[in-house]
Amino acid sequence: MNSINIINLILTIIIAILGGYLADKKKVPAAYMLGALFLVAIFNVLFNRAFFPTYFKFITQIATGTFIGSKFRSEDIKMLKKVIIPGMTMVVLMIAFSFLLSYLMSTFLGIDSLTSFFATAPGGIMDISLIAYDFKANTSQVALLQLIRLISVIAFVPFFTKKCYERNNKKNVSFEQEIKNEIKEEEKIENKNKKSLLFTIIIGIIGGVIGYFTHLPAGTMSCSMALVAYFNVKTHRAYMPLTLRKIIQSFGGALIGAKVTLSDVITLKDLVLPIILIIIGFCLMNVLVGFFLYKTTKFSLSTALLSASPGGMSDISLMAEDLGANGPQVASMQFLRAIFIVGVYPIIIKILFT
Secondary structure, three states: OOHHHHHHHHHHHHHHHHHHHHHHHOOOOOHHHHHHHHHHHHHHHHHOOOOOOOHHHHHHHHHHHHHHHOOOOHHHHHHHHHHHHHHHHHHHHHHHHHHHHHHHHHHHOOOOHHHHHHHOOOOOHHHHHHHHHHOOOOHHHHHHHHHHHHHHHHHHHHHHHHHHHHHHOOOOOOHHHHHHHHHHHHHOOOOOOHHHHHHHHHHHHHHHHHHHHHOOOOHHHHHHHHHHHHHHHHHOOOOOOHHHHHHHHHHHHHHHHOOOOHHHHHHHHHHHHHHHHHHHHHHHHHHHHHHHHHHHOOOOHHHHHHHOOOOOHHHHHHHHHHOOOOHHHHHHHHHHHHHHHHHHHHHHHHHHHO
8 A cells, every 4th residue: 555545545534534523513313424424425526535445344344243243132142033034024025125126227217127136136235246247237337326225225214213213202302312321321331441342352353354254245244243242142241432333433434435436426417317216215115124124023113224224234233323223133134134135136136037
C-alpha cells in the first residue's frame, strides 16, 4: 500500500467516523453506519478518493461476529432451535418475492431475464455478482442494482423499525430513552476487564480465520460469532465495549459508501425504473416478511423486521443492538438467509435457464 492509499484510507476513516458522529447528534437510527455510509459516498463521488482495502471487510466481519457472539446467552442458544422453520419459511418467501420482482423487471423494464434474476436476489453483493459472472449475466448492472438494494434497505430499515417500535410500545418511554436504558444495563455487566476483552478478541479472530478458510457464505462472521458465543455461554466472560460497536458500524458503512462512484451516479439515469422497482420492492418485501415473522414467532417487532431485512448480514446484525432488537436472533436468521440464498439460488437459476 503506497503513501497515497494510506492518506486516502486515513481520510476515509476520519470521514466515516465524522459522518457517524453527526448522524448520532441528529438522533438518526443506526447513526454510525448510516452517517458513515452517506458521507463517505458523497466524498467518493466528489473527489474519488475514498479507499477501504478488502482486508477491512475481513476485519469488520470478525469484529461484528465477535460483538454479536459476546451477546449470546444460554436462552438464545435454546431459541436457535426454534428459528429454523421460520428461517426456512422466510427464505422461501424472499425467493418468491424476488422472482416476482425479476419477472416485472424483465417483462416491463427491458432488462434481460438472467440479469433480472440476479439483480433481485436477496443475497450478498459480492456473492451474487460472482455467481452472475459465472452465468454470463450483465454483471455491471447486477452489481449496481444490488448496491442500490443494499443502500436502500439499510437506509429504510432503521427509520421504519423505530416508527414501528414507538407505535407498538405502549410504555411512556421514547425509543432513544429505551435504548439508553439498555446500554446502561449492559454497562453494569461484571467481568468487563481487559483480560475478558483480550480473550474475546483472540477467540473471535480464531473463529473468523477458521470461517474464512471454510469458504462458507458469511463464514468469517458466522464462525467468529459461534466461537465467541460458545465461550460466553460457558464462562459468561465475553466482552466487547460499546464504543467499539460504533467504530465497527462506521467501518461497515464506509465499506459500502466507498463503492459508490461518480460513474455509478451517471449510470443511474439509464436504470431509473429498475432502481425504483428495486427500492420499492425490497422495502415492501422487508415489511411483509417482517410482519409475517412477527405474527408467527415470538420475535419482537424490531427483531422480526431486522431478521427479514434483505441487507448485508453484518450490517443488519450490527444495527440490531441500536434498534432494540435481539442481536443473536437477528444474526441467526440473517445467517440462514445468506446460506440458503447463495446455496439455492444458483441451482434454481440453472434449472430455469438450461
